[in-house]
Amino acid sequence: EIAGPPEKGRKNPSLKTVLNRALHSLFPVLTWGPKTTLATFRADLIAGLTVGVMIIPQSMSYAAIAGLDYKYGMYSSLVPLIVYAFTGTSRQLAVGPVAMISLLVEVGLKDVLTETECPGYAERTSDVPTYDICPDEYAELAFMTSFLVGVIQFGAGLLRLGFLVSFLAHPVVSGFTSGAAIIIGLSQIQYIMGYKIPKSQFVYETLENLFKDIDKIDKVTFLMGMTWWFLLVVARQLAMKFPKRLGWLRPCGPLIVCVLAIMISANWDTFNGCTFAVCDGSKKNDLIVGGIPSGFPAFTGASLKWEKVGQVLPTALQASLIGFMESIAIAKSLAAKHQYTILPTQELLALGLSNGLGSLFSCYPTTGSFSRSAVNNMVGAKTNLAGFVTALLMLLTLLVLTDYFYFLPKYCLAAIVISSVTNLVDIKEAKYLWRVKRSDFCLWIGAFLGTLLLGIQLSIALSVAASLLVVIYESVRPQITVLWRLPGTEIYRNIKQDSVGHFVDGVLIVRVGASMYFANVAFIRDRLKDLVNDFYESGEENDAEEGGYTKSKVNYIVLECTAVITLDSAAVHMIEGLHREFKARGVRVAFATVGNRVEKVLRRAGALEAIGAHWFHPSVHAAVTHCVRHRMGQTGGDDVTESLVAANLELETRGAARSEKLAAAEEEAPAQLAAMQAETQQPPPEEATELSTIELEPAADKPDGGNWQHTD
Secondary structure (H helix, E strand, O other), rough: OOOOOOOOOOOOOHHHHHHHHHHHHHHHHHHHOOOOOOHHHHHHHHHHHHHHHHHHHHHHHHHHHOOOEEEEHHHHHOHHHHHHHHHHOOOOOEOOOHHHHHHHHHHHOOOOOOOOOOOOOOOOOOOOOHHOOHHHHHHHHHHHHHHHHHHHOOOHHHHHOHHHHHHHHHHHHHHHHHHHHHHHHOOHHHHHHHOOOOOOOOOOHHHHHHHHHHHOOOHHHHHHHHHHHHHHHHHHHHHHHHHHHHHHHHHHHHHHHHHHHHHHHHOOOOOOOOOOEEOOOOOOOOOOOOOOOOOOOOOHHHHOOOHHHHHHHHHHHHHHHHHHHHHHHHHHHHHHHOOOOOOOOHHHHHHHHHHHHHHHHHHOEEEEEEHHHHHHHOOOOOOOHHHHHHHHHHHHHHHHHHHHOOEEEHHHHHHHHHHHHHHOOOOHHHHHHHHHHHHHHHHHHHHHHHHHOOOOOHHHHHHHHOOOOOHHHHHHHOOOEEEEOOOOOOOOOOOEEEEEEEEOEEEEEEEEEEEEOOOOOOHHHHHHHHHHHHHHHHHHHHHHHHOOOOOOOEEEEEEEHHHHHHOOOHHHHHHHHHHHHHOOOOEEEEEEEEOOOHHHHHHOOOOHHHHHHHHEEEHHHHHOOOOOOOOHHHHHHHHHHHHHHHHHHHHHHHHHHHHEEEEEEEEHHHHHHHEEEEEEOOOOOOOOOOEEEEOOOOOOOOOOOOOOOOOO
């Protein structure tokens, strides 16, 4: 696939061509780089600087969610961005730390360290996490997790497994994300309340700890935190309401409030600030960030904890799945808006390389960010160069600007996180699902409550299981719809789709809405039997109420197989058994619009020969015509004539109104038979001159009790 078609005059592409195309596939920068113009460079420069201003405070906040020092959030906004700029296919995707992955890291790794690996572990109290006692050892676990995430994603890319995320149902993902957003917000509330609140993935534990010590609230910190949160919300609302004049507030709002907070705390003794100097160097102030080391991140490849692979692997798997799911969703949305193509396989490779190489330079797992990608797109990013510019700005910050973050108050970073994750609680989606489909709403509620009450890790497992159950349920119960003929045409449509149509007497036409395999053949077989047994009996009851005449039993069933793409051996056995059973009951089975792949399977299995090739037709109309001619050839047309005579006798006793309707049906029958016979180019039997059809108005209750599936 990478090699592509051979050059002109060659049977196969040359080795040089293969290598060239492989390099361009693995490194898309070789494609978009030479096409960069002054205009695109200017646009990417502005976008990259804008996102860079936004990612500096965000990366520090998200590192705190993961239980890491603030510097690791900044490191994770450097190397992965550079790698993705060279290997990613999305031109507007902004890669880096995100709240969801940070939460998964904290939940999965906080209890991995043992007493031997973490000095002071035994003396800790139950509400003190290990990353507060042994931050360096915990950080090494995060690096190992990032390396495994890279391996998993890169390996999945090589195996082309990107399609697996499609099995996660959207309602389940939305409910999980909404629940996780609440947990993330509650994890930061301690920095606004001003007292220690143990983190927990269970919302009821967090709320219990919050209200248990509510009397310890720091009024100054609470007031400042709520004010900063309010400023961020107002800035976002103004940016949305006046995008042309105040749109810059959306990306710049977090940095503006950080600068304002630094200026206040640096001159307030409550935060140990005395005119941009530390008032008391011997006293540690837990209300501010404190010192952040400057310089390029250190190489940590040699300190990866290989013995911990088994313990951090579950966290790596979850981060790989959720991270790629978020990233590919954003990338596809932006690509559709700008009309270019995203390669899911290459995206997996790019994210895998970003996480894998990033782990060697003090980075924890990263992925595409919703908020920063939206800003990147809004400002006008044209290529991946914007991400490279963002990385350069972060590098500049690490080299010369870290000292200015000393007095940054933690309540400001907490306000940034809470204001960011508020939009992830998608109540509008829940209302929409309630209005559109209640079963999807139940999935949303289940994932939402499961995340809040059962925890992140168990909720992910249950979410995946629920999504797979939805896929299995829909797969094993394919749509089985009854068709009838539109008046005066050769078109056969769902009886629920059109208000007026014809049932051909003695012929039941059914559409099978999915491929047949071992999991759904029993349902298809039972459904066809029920339709053959009950369809016309129910129809007789409806007609008796309306004053119609009795229809004959089903002699033929036509299976429309357009949607049947494949068959397995179980499906072949089912078709053969159904054919024998129906034939023994005097019902013949015809097939219409059977695809080449299905026909080949039936031929190799001998089913085509056993059933008879003359029962397979290219269209529904051809199959129905064959059934009518087959019946007339067997009976000499007597049953058709007798049914018309019986109908005429009934007309004399049912009144003028009903007589007109049946007379119209009788007059239309010869024309329909003539049209069918003209198709087959064979003369009609001598005694069969008319085709009995019945024109029905759709009743409120369908013949099978209203249980037919609807295709549209």
